[in-house]
Amino acid sequence: MPIALAPPQIDAKPKGRVPPGGFGQGGQGDDFHRQGPNGGGNQTSADSYRLGMWLALASVTMLFSGLTSACIIRLGGSQDWRAIEIPRFLIPNSLLLLASSATLEMFRRRLVATTTRKARFWIAITVLLGASFLAGQLAIWKALASQGVYLSSNSYSSFFYLLTGCHAVHLLGGLVALVVLAAMAFRELQPTRGQRIFADVTAIYWHFMDGLWIYLFVLLFFWR
């Protein structure tokens, strides 16, 4: 079955009419399609959860901007810079993470559109891929340590451990969310609205961590 290009909506909006007074005149209170018996603003919508997630990711972006600009400044003017031999295994390991994003997207679209039965396989694969990536990162750190390259060895190794470690901590949080989703998908047939929203924002987070990894990868692997 081909996947539709536009992802299905959780809170579907009817097309057409413009709310009285035009758009931009208020929050969801003005979005009359969504108003319950008590008027608007009574329910935290899927849009709000997505917005909250994007805001959290803006914050994560600033964290990594801070860390990587420190990295660029520190390495730019440093006398103690030493190139380290990064294990080649980093490349296939990165592909695992990219693949997990694709499988998570398969899961999300099936979950939002249908029952969990068709989604189960994909979330299981995603958890597996995500966990494998983290295990792979651990293996890379161990390989570096066995070469005698530690956190404090030189400024490059410090930033390598720090940035990959910070990314791994964020990813670990995402993995916990994935495990919760998987448990839900295998236990229940019909996902609730809340669970669909949870899958939706988890996917946003996971894809973002994926993109963040590409950025870190370019920074650490090519800019040595």
Added chain:
Amino acid sequence: MSDTSHAHQVHAAPTGFIRKYVFSLDHKIIGIQYYFLALIAVFLGMALSLIFRLRLAWPAEHWPMLAKIFPAGFEGGPMTPEFYLSMLTMHGTIMVFFVLTTAPQSGFGNYVLPIQVGAHDMAFPVLNMLSFWVTFVSMVVMVAALFVEGGAPISGWTAYAPLSALGQVAGPGQGLGQTLWIVSIAIFCLASLLGALNFITTVLNMRAKGMSLMRMPLTVWTWFTTAILALLSFPVLLAGGILLLFDRIGGTSFFIPAGLVVSDKVIQHAGGSPILWQHLFWFFGHPEVYIAILPGMGVTSQLLSTFARKPIYGYRAMVYAVFAIGLLGFFVWGHHMFLSGLSPMSALVFSMLTLTIGVPSAVKTFNWLGTLWGGKIRFTSPMLYAIGFVSLFVSGGITGIFLGQTSVDIPLHDTYFPVGHFHLIMGVAAIFGIFGGTAYWFPKMFGRMMNETLGKIHFWLTFIGVNAIFMPMHTMGIMGQPRRYAQSTEFLYLAGVQGYQVVITWAAILTAAAQLIFLVNLFWSLFKGRKASDNPWEATTLEWSIPSPPPHDNFGGKIPVVHHGPYEYGVPGAPRDFVMQADPPLKLGKA
């Protein structure tokens, strides 16, 4: 979707004590929790300042009472310089993070913002509860730093590296105390993230019908802008904190330069840059200044309009000015670093951008004056605090124009001049915003009025007191008194300054005593104050159209529809001199 029965509905009113008052999801309870946390913090911070003021005024004096509490700080009789520095550090840190960041934004913002936009609660009540309790943990860790071996850190609230990165060798307090400081700040960063994304989402997505952006009260605009600043600036502090922590415990050299000799010991680190910490810190630190002051601006706008019985002058200009201040705040961090070896070219850019902030600030000041002009002013105690805010904002802001210019900053850098400057504008002005907000919203929060007479006495004593404390500091700075020195009596050129130190310390003691009036007023009014009506100030925004105190879900299940702007006072032809936001549209005859 049809399965909305599973959706997150309005959470029901809790019945048990724990869920109602401790781990509450209600934004109003959380706001009050933040407020009282800040209240404890402000008195703690003030007590610490009095301790170090004693040392500045009477350097050789013995203080047996204090020596009993902090024996390590009084070895050999008088207060040690290290102990003085640790008190200074903790005063600054507690005041900036747990008072100025916590009370105006998290305290009043949490309580009032959802009601003012017409929402039953914040967008994410659970995150909201978490943000308070994470802040609480952060404060516990910070206060613990006072009581660990070696005492509190001595590196100032800016925790400049390499002093803060070296550990015990850099002085007592730089061991466990400094580590706790960093951990506490990192926890605080997480809490502020949770709060900020809640505020932004609530403002963007939870407004009631008819509450268009340009009908939002200016308080909401300032809390919203502040939340954006917090969302984007705290993570950078967190990044700096992580690096600093690794320098301390991981053996890395992010901030510690090579060949450093401290206390006759060569430090085994290589190649780090202390300036890097300053960049990371001030990239957070300057927006932080606006995080402290912007909510005060919002409260002041609200109060001036309400008590002058006039619409705020230039509402849109006020909104744009708030945004301009917030935006420019991200591009001026270098003005804290004019003496750190910054290239003259970038110093020039930072200087020009800094002076640009004078424009939106002046817009706000003139609009406040324009609001007062020709108004039917009611000099209630909240109004006095608001006018006091404008006064302090001007006297503290003017000196910002001085310091923003490199040529003036170079001689004045790290003297008492900037100490006077930032205390007036970021410290005391923001505190007056908090006082104003307290007096204004107390009837709504607790259903009782505060005592007006006590409020006015407190206002005048505090207003005169803070000016007596911080105005002389400008003179001292021009005379060359360096900040952070425990004692300056040995310097011949500072012989004339010691008299000022004594005067300031006495002024500080009296001003601190005056705060007891506020405390008495607060707690007396909580239990014995006159019962408040729904709208005692005859104000217009949504919180005044519901009972005092409001029910659990604010509007009793009926979200209002907004038909009016936030400051419609003295509308010609209206039945009263104010039109509330939720009033039905006016049916005016043809003009």
